[in-house]
Amino acid sequence: MQTVPIHQAKSQLSELIRAVEQGEEVVLTRHGKRVIRLIREPETEQPSIEARRQAIHAELQALRAKVGAGKPTFEQLWDEHKRERDARGAAWVDDPKAPDAGR
Incomplete structure (x- = not known):
């Protein structure tokens, strides 16, 4: 396992990623305290489209x-x-104040 300060990791990110791809674990630190751990993504099989x-x-x-x-x-x-709308007829549409309007 590598432990690397964040400010140093910025300049060597590609190398750290290669190390993680090869199975190594990398821990990034800030002021000597662990902040984040980089690990390899597990291989997963995607289901087929079918x-x-x-x-x-x-x-x-x-x-x-x-x-x-x-x-x-x-x-x-x-x-x-x-x-039902057609059965109500034109009166329903023409006279919105009719007692059955909107029903």
Whole structure:
């Protein structure tokens, strides 16, 4: 493990990074006190795009099953709203002070 003052680390950052990449631990100090420890990032395997796509697809199917079970779709609700709006007629639009206005 290397211990390096911060002011010195500024001028040799590239070398310190190389040392960390090779598995060495580097501790940066300020006035002799440990401030930060530099360690190598662990190797992680990224999931493939196909695996991510499949996971998203499975989540969407589960959500659709949970939300859409026996309930009307947005399109059905919108069509019903338009039918009700049209049934109220032009009076509802033309006379905002009418007793049924806005309902």
